[in-house]
Amino acid sequence: MPNTDTITIAAGHGLAVPLEAGRSLRVVNTHGTQVVDTWAFVATDSTELLSMAHCREVLQRITFEPGDRLITNRYRPILTFTADTSPGRHDTLIAACSREMYLHAGRSGNHRNCADNLVEALKPHGIMVGLIPSPWNLFMLAPVVDGRSIEYQRPRCRPGDYVEMRAEMDCLMVFSACPDDVYPTNGGNGTPVDAHVELLEDLDE
């Protein structure tokens, strides 16, 4: 796997990855247990971004599937979800973990968290977010059972399972290898691990 196009998302940390329109990348769940919070901002205007609530509305589904065109808060396609070797059902319902979430759960206020990871990853790109947008929680299993309840489940990914997506416009993607050790969704052993992003060859070049 180590080649020049493979980028490590360090355990518990975030990472911004610019992705040109037409280019694809793969998010690899290297060890099979890691949730990766994912955001995508339009390169030229960060107030337009991948929106879970707008995708749910238009797709009429709470989860996304290969073939889906994912849209922004202005109804423009920003990503196409192109492939998935994992058991899927990547959560779209739950907020990014934050300092306040860990405090609420009785943890330290210094706990690493996806909200701060997003802020830190955007900073070098000159982007400030006010509210933390809802992330696409790759590999996170929080299915809706009985049409009503959310069930936090342990990961069912195999090491190396991945999802692929293609940019439909120039965008800045942000990934956070979620530091959650409160819910069972991240493996539940309190040890976040690395994940990886692979930038895929452009077949047209």
Place this chain on the structure above:
Amino acid sequence: MPNTDTITIAAGHGLAVPLEAGRSLRVVNTHGTQVVDTWAFVATDSTELLSMAHCREVLQRITFEPGDRLITNRYRPILTFTADTSPGRHDTLIAACSREMYLHAGRSGNHRNCADNLVEALKPHGIMVGLIPSPWNLFMLAPVVDGRSIEYQRPRCRPGDYVEMRAEMDCLMVFSACPDDVYPTNGGNGTPVDAHVELLEDLDE
């Protein structure tokens, strides 16, 4: 119903209502067919607000029920959902309608919409929002069926059905009598109607 504590949310329009900690209000679906998009901002800091994604996380449910304490994006209780005479299941999953939504649906760019209603209602209070926060869509039926698909359903409310909520901190509430004539959730006859807010007596006074 017309008394000094009853406020009309005009069909297709929005309205801001300050609500002190401990005070309650009732949102009345006067004609039984009207979705009311609802937001609540902390009075002293509008970057803290009722958050659907955080409520879903903590309540482990995609819908809220009487007795639920609804929280902000900082995990503090802002409202208690105290009563509901409607069939419930008020949607938490779908974005507020917006100019772009109506354009995407082939409607006019001048269509009234809940996103602009929010912006307009907040303006006199000196509050600007960047991203439009996900609303609590009172009376909107968009259940998740088969654990995956969202089904847009016609309203099942009776005229006069209401929900009640109590403020847990001083807040500014915003209501929008949704102008949607695209989805069946608003009655599907293309005619948004008025709804009402009743400020309830404070029993302690």
